[in-house]
Amino acid sequence: MENPALIELSGFSKRYGKTVAVHDITLRVERGQLFGLIGADGAGKSSLMKAVAGVLAFEEGSLRVFGTELNSERAAEPVKARLGFMPQGLGLNLYPDLTVEENINFFARLRLVAPAALRTRKEALLAMTRLTPFRDRAMKYLSGGMKQKLGLICTLIHTPELIVLDEPTTGVDPVSRRDFWLILTQLIQQEGLTALVSTAYLDEASRFDALALMHNGRVLAQGEPDSLSQRAGARIVRLHADRSALTALATHFAQLETHDDEARVYVECDDDLQAQQQVLEVIAPSSAQSLSVHLPELEDVFVALLRSLEPLSASTPHWTGIVEHAPVSGDNGHAIYAAKLTRDFGDFRAVDEASFTVNYGEIFGLLGANGAGKTTVIKMLTGIVPPSAGIGRVAGADMRHAGQAIKERVGYMSQAFSLYTDLTVKENLLLFAGVYGLEPPLAEERMRWVIKLGGLQGLERTATGSLPMGLRQRLALGCALIHQPRVLFLDEPTSGVDPMGRRHFWDILRTLAHDDGVAILLTTHYMREADQCDHLALMFDGRVVADATPAQMKADFSAEHGQLLEVRSTNPQQVLSALQAAGFAQAIQHGHHIHVMTHEPDTAVLRIRAALAAHGLADAQLVAQALTMEDVFVQRVLALESSHRHARARSRV
């Protein structure tokens, strides 16, 4: 018998006034599935989830949850009792002044959970999320990741059969994100839950049993994550080549990512050899080195789908050469020089002797979990917050004494979208041109340049609030660039932006840094973006704990922990227990894949194959994978966290 559908949508549409939020969606979520809705801000995920949770009326189509047609508020009532809904926003449904336990108790009473049942369930959930030690702490003092875990407990306290989680991991760092997913997966398996979860992070896609890619209120594709990549009928060809060869590739292939001399080419061809052939027809085989063919990742597929909808609005931007390349004297040509930079907020040390340098023409990524001190570092270097101790020099001048003049050499884009949404594109640009004191003719020239750079032609009179996220961020970048600064600070510039928008944004960043010598310091939670930086610094607990190029970081990590092996199976749970039984205690489940780190890949492969065969799991595939920045980041932070805990435990003794 077919697995019964828990959620069924057909021809579903939702409008807000004239704006169509969701258009003609047909979806099916089966019992026991972890179903993902993936898309950028404004894709229509939230409207869809609110309708499923029975809190939003809709115009067209049908929506059945638990087999009940949700066509009136009365029909939705019995359904609501059987589901849990966690709205978007970090801890927005929780009460900041109540403690962890009080929050849980409140939601339990709201759901009429019997006191005895509440006691056991609360303990179980607290233990599972490792929040037990924090039960008396007020919610407002929890970290982002902990808030989301508390939100999950409150959603689950009445033992629902279906949970609807709207972007539970947005704004949460990769480590807490991975933790959240592990807990969620575990809960789904233990309780036979069904979950509808949305996310803006494409790298989380492999964690879902099935997913739908959403854009502008439509579903572009849906299915199992692996089958989506296979069904795309395309290959990724990776190779190293010189600059002229890369330029040739760029003219032939619309979807191409380059980093230094390395290129990832998206070839629309369903065969490894033919795909390779197509690339080698464009460039001479001799100029291509270490060429390899892969299945596309979900992000590649998504970008390809988006590209078919709306071709890139702007060509690759080129700097007009207005910035003078005259190096700024002092600091040995360093654009940013931070030495033992420290900032205390009362008793709390947010940044602890952070030291690093950034050169002109370099994209420098500052990584770290929420609360590691990244934003405070940026605020100190831009002069918003004065340091408690240490030196921060930007463009050759000390931020503390340089006064207003230094600010003209610095551009800044803050974490939240910080333009005036009630002003038009042109009015925002006019404002910042004025703020930087540009004379009218120069202001006019710069505005034309920024509009071209950001691909904002034709949108000059559009209210900023009605622009999609990707364009808004490009405009924000434009406003930060209007005075053509030598140093640019970007705090999580691409969060909530669709993958194509992110790529376009990075094209601009690379042009600025590599062609025009602007120094860029940015923070990001997207580990794919961290990979694209020229240099990375990892922050933990206010300190800089690693400082190297991405390649160097991965190499160091490999030397320490070995090679990454990935086991793909339709039965990941059994594979995991089989591997753990065979002595691979460090094996980690990653959606349908199991990751194992090993120093001796050859013997490990044999041991894994043997273990799988012994458990009748011979159909599983075993692949040697390249390390991703996320692997490195998560492992490093976890190791630091555990040594931190040990150190603290020792100091207490």
Place this chain on the structure above:
Amino acid sequence: MLRPSFKPTMRKLALVAAAYRRWGRQVMAIIVKEWRQLLRDRALLSFVIFIFSLDILLAAGAPGFDLHMARLGVIDRDHSLAARDLIYRLRAPYFDVRAVVDDALVLERLLERGQLRAVLIIPHGFERTLVQARQPADLQLVIDASNSNLAYLVTSYSERIIGQWTATRQSPVAVATLRPGGLPQVRLQIHTRFNADLRELWFSTISELLTMITVASILLPAAALTREKERGTIEQLLVSPLTPLQIVSGKIIAMVVVTLLGSAVAIGVVMHGLLDVPFRGQVVLFFAMVALYAMTCAGLGILAATFARNSGQVGLIVLLLVMPIILLSGTWNYIESMPNWLQVLIELSPLHHFVPITYGILLKGADAAAIALPAVKMTLLGAGFLVLGVARFKRQFR
């Protein structure tokens, strides 16, 4: 020998001028932005339009110091000619006389429900006592004093009317027998200046305008600054080469201009045009003073915004500021009747200094010299608020 030293001075001057022009351009960018935002904020814009137009009109129609058609119940137990004559005098437009059943319970109920403002009881034998003139004839007036202002008006109007009526009752014969030259009398010659007809509308609309200028010039800059904090746009301004003073001045200047425009409409169109309120002084002097006052209040608004985290809070703080400013200003009450300790505090109310300026220029046609003292006090107060506001604005991001 003079030339070489002259040239560098010129160059220096040009540099200074360029720096000032740049300073101005930066502030202008903020001003234009504030106007655009206000024009697109429908709620705030409707509020501003309302307080400078309809609200002033409403104030013109609001009841105040004149007694008009107060419902007066009359119980006539005398049924005499004199009683009827007296009742006839207590008539429209001051009183709306209604006959009432002679029943204590009914009377009580009517007063309780507010259907009557007062009840006049004419006792049995009223006319006889009056004519015999051996002793005063008693009348009883029961007044609902829950609204003490209205009760006071009913008292004074009825006393005056009854007093005049009594004078006509003093028969010329009786008076003549007392003394041939008649009774000693004082005749008071009242000469009202600045508002000859004692038109209450002049006073109430000007008072309302003063209140609204105060509200607008505190609220608008406070809201503009809080909105930036709320949305996080303030950070983008703080990393720019703008000084905190420039950010604050941009907002203040933009909103002072809005307040000036609003007052011009309120005075020119609504008060002078529609309601015939006079404008006797110099127009330029008056609007210069409005600008000065708006800036003083704007300093308070900026100060308020540094304490608020969001728009809701700033609204409450502004309310907390506006109420004492108005109560301590002497707009609606007499300063002389306040307790002594309060009379010291009033110096801190900017409106207290602005009240004599406005009435002076509008109604008395006062010139600059006549209003110099309050103007100077107001300027000092405003400078204090601004310095405090900008200092706190700088500090709160540290």
